[in-house]
Amino acid sequence: MNILISGASVAGPALAYWLRRHGHTPTVVEPARQVRDGGYAVDFRGEALDVLDRMGLLEQVRALDTHMGDAAMVDGDGNRYATLPAVIFAGDLEILKGDLTRILYEATRDDVEYVFGDSIASLEQDETGVRVTFARGEPRMFDLVVGADGLHSRTRELVFGPEEPFLRHLGIYTAIFNLDNYLGLENTGRLYTVPGKAANIFSARDNTEARAALHFVSDPLDYDRRDVEQHRRIVAEHFAGEGWEVPRLLKEMMSAEDFYFDANAQIVMDRWSEGRVVLLGDAGYCSGPTSGRGTSQALIGAYILAGELAEAGGDHAAAFTAYERQMRGYVTEHQQVGREGAERFFMDPPT
Known part of the structure; x- marks a missing residue:
């Protein structure tokens, strides 16, 4: 057919x-x-690895594994206070x-x-x-x-x-974008959380790049899904005044070409x-x-x-x-x- x-x-x-x-x-x-x-x-x-294997692609995917290790939870001053085990967020195999x-x-x-x-x-x-x-x-x-x-x-x-x-809204919005690995992360990440908000940075592609994500709690928002500049403003407003690396992340977000924003749903x-x-x-x-x-x-x-x-x-x-x-x-x-x-x-x- x-x-x-x-x-x-x-x-x-x-x-x-x-x-x-x-x-x-x-x-x-x-x-x-x-x-x-x-x-x-x-x-x-689980079974997804079997499908990749049957497609003859498993080894190609494994070759690009992020090899992500545990990530540090940090406070507003950048001080580590907890560790997030990689198994929680990276599954059995992780790739960009x-x-x-x-x-x-x-x-x-x-x-x-x-x-x-x-x-x-x-x-x-x-x-x-x-x-x-x-x-x-x-x-x-x-x-x-x-x-x-x-x-x-x-x-x-x-x-x-x-x-x-x-559509079943899960109460969270997320923005994702690429940036330089300016923190010098090596197969790890940093996670900053306050009530209802989180900012994450993880190293990527053999530590030559980084990926950032900004998450916040919200009821469904009324916005134009095609208006990227409006999306950036929404995220910036929700994270205004936050500590740690958030001001730098907001600045990077404003010029990121691959910026993505949507509800978790x-x-x-x-x-x-x-x-x-x-x-x-x-x-x-x-x-x-x-x-x-x-x-x-x-x-x-x-x-x-x-x-x-x-x-x-x-x-x-x-x-x-x-x-x-x-x-x-x-x-x-x-x-x-x-x-x-x-x-x-x-x-x-x-x-």
């Missing part, structure tokens, strides 16, 4: 890999003009998200069509296929469409309606497919960053969805039903982990 995948982060390229293995012809459309870099570290746990995205793209680019700088504008499906119009490209027909386009999925919106009924849906359209990863069942399971769910979901399509021999309805049956319990468990993680996110870790 000719299958359109919306999103070229983790779930999309992973699915494209397995669809090609099973003889399908995937096309991946991505609004960004190139493979996305930046982002925080992501980790793998940008590195993982690049690995998946390189593993699929030779036999998968990637369309960068474009996105789905509309979907119209019938018993023969899905007619897709694009923001820039010419309309095309596909047998199936997969929404692997993240928390704010355009595919989900077109097929299931606005995101509000499905989950997507909770009764079903993940409608006709010939199905959702994968965060688009259908985001568990939230506080779960530490999002990347694993994306890889495992892609493996199962492609496998069920192969097993069903062209019966997409049967494949989608089997895919959801296999994934539902796994997702429910991890979403509970995400909710519990959000509740204790700002608590002091054990010393």
Whole structure:
């Protein structure tokens, strides 16, 4: 089948890999003009490592392991008062998200069509296929469409309606950006917390760079998701007057090219497919960053969805039903982990 995948982060390229293995012809459309870099570290746990191994990518991923050690909790003067064990935040294996995205793209680019700088504008499906119009490209027909386009999925919106009924806010907002490793961190990090706020810096890429994250507690905010300058102002206002390295981080944030800001949230849906359209990863069942399971769910979901399509021999309805049956319990468990993680996110870790 000719299958359109919306999103070229983790779930999309992973699915494209397995669809090609099973003889399908995937096309991946991505609004960004190139493979996305930046982002925080992501980790793998349990069965996700098996999926990477079956893809022949486990050793490549291991070669880019952050090798993150324990991180120091510091007060406003920079004095260490506790230690956060690496096992809590780094999983069984940790890698920068940008590195993982690049690995998946390189593993699929030779036999998968990637369309960068474009996105789905509309979907119209019938018993023969899905007619897709694009923001820039010419309309095309596909047998199936997969929404692997993240928390704010355009595919989900077109097929299931606005995101509000499905979005479960976890009460935390996060900003992430790259910066120089000016603290000279070596495979470690520093974490500064006050009630309702946290600032983190971790070394990255063999200590040649660093990643920073600023988190704060808030009820849902009303803002334009496309207005990056507004996002920077929101974060700066919440962290104004804080100590430690926060003033320097706010200054770095204002000029960071890869700045990212969003709510920690989950997507909770009764079903993940409608006709010939199905959702994968965060688009259908985001568990939230506080779960530490999002990347694993994306890889495992892609493996199962492609496998069920192969097993069903062209019966997409049967494949989608089997895919959801296999994934539902796994997702429910991890979403509970995400909710519990959000509740204790700002608590002091054990010393």
